[in-house]
Amino acid sequence: MDEVTAKVVDGTAWREFCDLLADAGAVVLADGHPDDPLDRAEGFRLLTRLLRGALETHLEHGQPSHPQLICTCHETIKIVGENPDNHYLGASLDGRYDYRIWGTRGAAKWISFNLFSGAGFGGGGPGTGATMHEEQMHIEPDGTFEVIISQDRHPGNWLRSEADTRSLAIRQTFLDKRHQEHAELHIERIGGDDSTPDPLSPHHLYRSLLTARHYVKAVAGIGAQWALRQSQWPNEFRDEAQDDDTFKFKDPQITWHQAYFELAADEALVVEVMPPGCDYWMIALHNHWMETLDYVHHQSSLNCHTATLEADGSVRFVVAQRDPGVANWLDTAGHQRGTIGVRWVGLDVIDVLPSTRVVKLSSLG
Numbered sequence: 001m002d003e004v005t006a007k008v009v010d011g012t013a014w015r016e017f018c019d020l021l022a023d024a025g026a027v028v029l030a031d032g033h034p035d036d037p038l039d040r041a042e043g044f045r046l047l048t049r050l051l052r053g054a055l056e057t058h059l060e061h062g063q064p065s066h067p068q069l070i071c072t073c074h075e076t077i078k079i080v081g082e083n084p085d086n087h088y089l090g091a092s093l094d095g096r097y098d099y100r101i102w103g104t105r106g107a108a109k110w111i112s113f114n115l116f117s118g119a120g121f122g123g124g125g126p127g128t129g130a131t132m133h134e135e136q137m138h139i140e141p142d143g144t145f146e147v148i149i150s151q152d153r154h155p156g157n158w159l160r161s162e163a164d165t166r167s168l169a170i171r172q173t174f175l176d177k178r179h180q181e182h183a184e185l186h187i188e189r190i191g192g193d194d195s196t197p198d199p200l201s202p203h204h205l206y207r208s209l210l211t212a213r214h215y216v217k218a219v220a221g222i223g224a225q226w227a228l229r230q231s232q233w234p235n236e237f238r239d240e241a242q243d244d245d246t247f248k249f250k251d252p253q254i255t256w257h258q259a260y261f262e263l264a265a266d267e268a269l270v271v272e273v274m275p276p277g278c279d280y281w282m283i284a285l286h287n288h289w290m291e292t293l294d295y296v297h298h299q300s301s302l303n304c305h306t307a308t309l310e311a312d313g314s315v316r317f318v319v320a321q322r323d324p325g326v327a328n329w330l331d332t333a334g335h336q337r338g339t340i341g342v343r344w345v346g347l348d349v350i351d352v353l354p355s356t357r358v359v360k361l362s363s364l365g
Contacts, residue, residue, distance in 0.1 A: 008202035017209040021051070024217035028289075032228050038334060039288050046078075046223075046289045047216055053077045054215040057092065059208035064094035066197045067187045069101075069170070078291035079121070080223040081258070081341050084301045085282055087172040091187055095165035098150040098190040105143040106183035108172035109280045110134070110345055112251050113147060117164040119211075120249070121219070127248035130160045135347065148190075171251065173280055173345065175305035223290030227339050230260040235269050237342075237353050253279075255344040255351050261285075261319055262337045268320035268361050271340065273354035275315060279346035280304055283317055285330050286339040293338070298331040324364040 007013040028043035053072035061068045073079050073088040082088070087108075093099060093115070105111070113132040118125025132147065137157045139145045148154040149161050149168070168187075174180045230238070237259040250256060261269050275281045284301035285293045293300035302317065308327040309315050317328045319340065332338065342354060 004206045005202040008206055013202075013206050013209060017213050020213040021047075021216065024213070024220060027217060027220040027224055030224070033224060034288055034337060036336065039337070042287050042291065043220075043224075043289050046220055046291060049077045049291075050079070050216045050219050051212060053079070054212035055208065057090065058211045058215075059205070062092045062204070062208055063197050064092050064097060064166075065189060065192060067091045067093060067099060067189060069185055069187050075296055080219060080226070080290045081256070081284075081286055081339070082292060083171075083173065083282065083343065084284055084292050084295040085174050085177055085280075085303055087174065087177060087182055089170040089172075089185065091168045093149065093161070093165055093168055095151060095161045095163045097192075098148065098152075098161075099168075099187055100146060100148055100190050101170075101185060101187050102146040103144070103185035104183055105139055105145060106172060107174070107180040108183065109175050110171075110173040110253075111183070112171045112253065113159055114169045114171075114251055115149070115159060115161055115165050116167045116169065116249070117162055118166060120167050121222075128250065128252065129162065129165065131252055132157065132159050133253060133347070150190075175280070175303060220289065224288075226258070227260060227288050227290055230258055230339060231262070231337075234260050234262040235356055235358050236260075237340075237356060239353065253346055253349075255349050257342050257353060259340045259354075259356060260337070261332070261340055263320065263332070263358070264336070265321055266361050268318050268324060268359055268364060269340075270357050270359055271317040271319065271354050272356075273315060273342070273352060274313060275304065276344050276350045276352050277346075278344045278349045281342070281344050283307075283330070283340065283342045285319065285332060285335075286341060287335055288338055290339060293331075293333045293335065298333040299329065300331055300333060302328060302330065318364060320361055322361060324361050326364050 024047050056072050061070050069089045069091050073082050111134055115129040117129055147157040149159045151161050237257050282303035295301050307315050317330055318326055319330045321332050323329050
């Protein structure tokens with residue numbers, strides 16, 4: 001019996017996993033982070049959500065020889081400033097293999113494919129690798145298409161992988177995600193047989209638990225670090241608060257800016273901007289840990305389709321704990337503090353930074 005198998009059999013692997021998972025709570029308790037009961041509770045809930053996503057990705061669907069497209073970022077699993085208008089799909093890959101993705105285009109406003117090498121987001125690595133967007137793709141008149149992932153050139157829609165490619169992310173960005181048709185997508189390993197995956201091995205369990213426990217602490221720490229850095233300039237969009245780590249894993253057609261809001265119950269933050277020409281734009285509120293607020297039950301995000309614009313094309317958003325009775329209210333859902341993210345999405349977007357001002361709620365109307 002080898003060392004890893006012995007650790008699984010005698011329970012050492014499980015105890016190591018639980019010990020490091022407990023240690024991840026230090027992220028929530030670290031100096032500088034709020035001890036407000038809501039913020040603290042959401043911080044610990046974040047750890048459970050990240051764990052669920054990591055186990056789905058690495059334990060349940062972590063065999064690149066039998067890839068599966070899964071969604072582990074949604075209404076109840078949130079990963080550092082994710083976009084509520086996106087339907088995210090991902091798969092575990094191995095650069096030694098070739099893959100085929102096929103299906104239907106759906107009704108998304110924008111769609112992208114990104115490859116990642118190494119451990120990916122939260123685990124280091126070079127960041128976003130090869131990318132593909134709709135303007136680079138051939139899509140049949142009936143909306144069907146296929147994409148080949150391979151180190152070797154292929155005709156048609158080819159996404160070039162590397163020897164160390166380990167994962168794929170697909171973003172579908174919707175103007176109305178609940179009601180628009182989603183793409184129907186599938187993935188297979190080219191040259192793979194029809195065999196079923198091997199039974200769970202102690203080595204796969206051990207690697208999955210090891211990856212999951214590091215992922216939970218690392219990703220929670222990334223969100224907390226970004227928010228804490230931005231909080232130096234409350235209620236302002238400031239590019240100084242963004243560093244290379246903010247951009248490393250984003251899609252190259254997404255321009256993203258962040259602000260940290262901190263408001264009393266009788267205050268509002270007015271955000272004003274002339275959106276640039278682009279395929280899509282949006283604004284969303286997040287909690288201190290960089291999770292989007294509950295957008296199912298609160299209007300905590302708006303986009304180029306749902307926001308009300310001024311006559312000149314500009315837009316004004318109002319961030320507040322109560323509805324001031326004006327257009328484009330963004331509901332903080334009981335939060336006194338958190339972050340705001342804006343995205344301009346498309347090719348060659350001319351970037352703009354929103355302006356902000358804090359006002360009394362009573363002055364609006």
